[in-house]
Amino acid sequence: MIAALFSAWTLGVLLVAVLRPAGSSWRRDGAVLVSLGLLLGLGVTSTLFFFASLASARPAFWAGAGELALGAFLAWRLARRATDGTESKPMPASNPVLWWILAWIFGQIVVVATVVAWRSYLAEPYGGWDGWAIWNLHARFMLRAGPEWPLLLAAPSINWTHPDYPRLLPAAVARIWAWAGTETSAAAALVSGAFAAGLVGLLVAVVARVRGLAVGLLGGIVLVGTPFFVTFAPNQHADIPLAGFMLAAVGLVALGDRRSDTDRGWFALAGLCAGLAAWTKNEGLLFALAFAAVVAAWAEPDAGRRNLARLLAGLAIALVPVVVFKIWYAPANDLMAAPFGPRLAQLIDAVRLETVLRAFGREGLRFGEWSLTPFAVMALPFVAWRARRRWTGGERVIPAVLALMLAGYATTYLLSPLHLQWHLDTSLVRLLLQLWPMAIVAWCLAVPAFEPARPVRASRGWAVGFAVTSVAAALGTTWTLSRQLAVGELSLRRDGNATITAAWGAGWYPPEQHGRDRWAWSGGRAALQLYVDGGDLRAPVAIRCRLRATVPRTVVVTLGGRELWRGAVATNYVDVVLALPPWAAGTAALEFSTDIPGTPETPDGGGRVLAFALYNVELR
Numbered sequence: 001m002i003a004a005l006f007s008a009w010t011l012g013v014l015l016v017a018v019l020r021p022a023g024s025s026w027r028r029d030g031a032v033l034v035s036l037g038l039l040l041g042l043g044v045t046s047t048l049f050f051f052a053s054l055a056s057a058r059p060a061f062w063a064g065a066g067e068l069a070l071g072a073f074l075a076w077r078l079a080r081r082a083t084d085g086t087e088s089k090p091m092p093a094s095n096p097v098l099w100w101i102l103a104w105i106f107g108q109i110v111v112v113a114t115v116v117a118w119r120s121y122l123a124e125p126y127g128g129w130d131g132w133a134i135w136n137l138h139a140r141f142m143l144r145a146g147p148e149w150p151l152l153l154a155a156p157s158i159n160w161t162h163p164d165y166p167r168l169l170p171a172a173v174a175r176i177w178a179w180a181g182t183e184t185s186a187a188a189a190l191v192s193g194a195f196a197a198g199l200v201g202l203l204v205a206v207v208a209r210v211r212g213l214a215v216g217l218l219g220g221i222v223l224v225g226t227p228f229f230v231t232f233a234p235n236q237h238a239d240i241p242l243a244g245f246m247l248a249a250v251g252l253v254a255l256g257d258r259r260s261d262t263d264r265g266w267f268a269l270a271g272l273c274a275g276l277a278a279w280t281k282n283e284g285l286l287f288a289l290a291f292a293a294v295v296a297a298w299a300e301p302d303a304g305r306r307n308l309a310r311l312l313a314g315l316a317i318a319l320v321p322v323v324v325f326k327i328w329y330a331p332a333n334d335l336m337a338a339p340f341g342p343r344l345a346q347l348i349d350a351v352r353l354e355t356v357l358r359a360f361g362r363e364g365l366r367f368g369e370w371s372l373t374p375f376a377v378m379a380l381p382f383v384a385w386r387a388r389r390r391w392t393g394g395e396r397v398i399p400a401v402l403a404l405m406l407a408g409y410a411t412t413y414l415l416s417p418l419h420l421q422w423h424l425d426t427s428l429v430r431l432l433l434q435l436w437p438m439a440i441v442a443w444c445l446a447v448p449a450f451e452p453a454r455p456v457r458a459s460r461g462w463a464v465g466f467a468v469t470s471v472a473a474a475l476g477t478t479w480t481l482s483r484q485l486a487v488g489e490l491s492l493r494r495d496g497n498a499t500i501t502a503a504w505g506a507g508w509y510p511p512e513q514h515g516r517d518r519w520a521w522s523g524g525r526a527a528l529q530l531y532v533d534g535g536d537l538r539a540p541v542a543i544r545c546r547l548r549a550t551v552p553r554t555v556v557v558t559l560g561g562r563e564l565w566r567g568a569v570a571t572n573y574v575d576v577v578l579a580l581p582p583w584a585a586g587t588a589a590l591e592f593s594t595d596i597p598g599t600p601e602t603p604d605g606g607g608r609v610l611a612f613a614l615y616n617v618e619l620r
Contacts, residue, residue, distance in 0.1 A: 004179035012041025035201030046172035057146035060178035127236030196233035206251035245277035275318020
């Protein structure tokens with residue numbers, strides 16, 4: 001798997017190195033090259049695998065041959081390029097002490113985010129619903145069915161999997177499975193995490209090239225400090241890859257000088273990224289159209305028009321797989337299949353418009369899942385309007401594209417044939433996540449300068465102290481987080497190499513918490529999931545918990561059909577100790593059942609039907 005990822009990464013870096021502006025220095029563009037190369041490498045190699053899967057039952061062989069040929073050509077082109085010249089547009093200077101402090105904060109946040117993302121992957125190794133029910137399912141079809149996979153995806157029985165969705169992400173996953181020789185869940189998570197890492201690196205690199213490293217690190221802190229982004233990164237959805245390509249497209253235009261031919265490579269790469277956004281998800285088609293329209297509107301005569309032509313050429317090349325798939329293989333989209341004429345009246349439906357605007361406002365205010373939202377601080381550049389830094393040149397593309405994308409999303413909801421509230425509740429927050437990195441870049445480019453006029457020089461001893469404290473803090477943070485519970489876990493205990501965790505299983509209502517008490521109610525039959533990882537469990541393990549019921553009843557606890565506990569439970573708390581036998585690594589279910597049906601929560605028989613509640617589960 002790692003070899004497949006690094007081969008794609010290498011190919012992407014070669015592509016960026018060949019197309020980047022001639023004469024620019026490796027030092028200045030190195031971070032952009034490495035980050036963008038990861039995104040482009042995954043996109044290009046998945047496209048090659050897609051075409052190979054349509055032509056052969058052995059797509060890995062032919063796709064690998066294509067990657068090797070393209071890599072050799074790019075290496076040859078790179079060797080023939082002129083050597084680096086002087087930096088015509090050097091990076092803005094930054095105060096070394098300030099950016100080292102921000103680098104320390106950013107590094108610690110990255111460590112925390114990595115551990116949290118890893119724990120999120122362990123809690124859901126197959127990803128969220130879209131991950132296993134759409135993208136990875138499509139990847140399995142591409143890998144297993146040979147050239148006949150489009151016919152299988154067109155079957156009406158699996159229309160719920162959205163077979164019309166573009167194929168960049170499924171092809172990337174299927175490619176790594178083909179290299180690894182097994183359909184491990186880690187491959188899809190690796191692709192998902194790689195896109196997230198490339199997105200973070202590219203955001204910092206692009207902002208640093210325009211505003212300096214301090215502002216770039218500040219933007220990275222905001223992105224990696226977004227809880228929803230971190231927990232969603234390993235979730236194997238297509239929204240973060242789409243966000244990465246959209247950010248790359250607008251960021252490269254912001255880097256380029258549209259009035260000069262010297263930056264023509266950035267514009268070609270921007271068009272390529274916009275096309276790959278369309279090849280990632282259907283929303284990317286809207287982005288490609290909006291992006292091309294905005295750049296065309298601001299194109300200036302002569303060099304500006306030539307750069308626009310280069311951007312459109314890159315876009316056209318990347319749209320080839322989209323056109324091939326949509327015309328010859330993809331079934332009708334569920335949003336477009338319904339008659340369009342009657343839906344036009346929905347655009348002027350006042351009630352529908354109010355529902356959409358309220359949803360945008362609600363989700364916008366609580367977006368990110370922060371405990372304390374940073375929106376108030378991020379609004380300061382726009383409150384202090386005269387103090388803000390003004391967007392210039394290609395930077396103005398970013399707010400314009402953001403506005404068009406929000407308008408396009410709102411229009412799509414207004415025209416949607418699906419139940420409107422359900423459609424908003426299940427998708428809007430992910431659409432906002434797609435635009436969030438672009439919004440952070442727009443903010444970073446507008447935030448006023450905050451560095452002191454006279455930079456303070458950092459001594460070598462200060463740098464050594466910075467490195468030592470950074471490593472020590474990272475190790476301490478990792479150790480602390482490794483002992484914390486992941487989402488949904490109730491308790492954890494280590495026994496040598498083995499780790500046993502307890503989590504809510506089926507049959508429980510949503511967990512509740514007050515102070516240190518954590519509990520969940522059951523309607524009469526429920527399970528506690530026990531998972532042993534890292535080796536067989538040999539030492540005795542006991543579960544301590546408390547039970548409480550709505551009315552007196554008998555509760556029985558079994559493990560694999562073996563009764564572990566039976567007792568009378570009433571409205572008062574009953575302490576329970578369950579001695580667990582040793583067992584091999586894997587998952588087991590601790591079953592809770594009762595002899596009396598549950599009681600309706602309300603007198604009219606509505607609401608939940610409650611039987612007993614389980615409190616404060618501990619593994620000893």
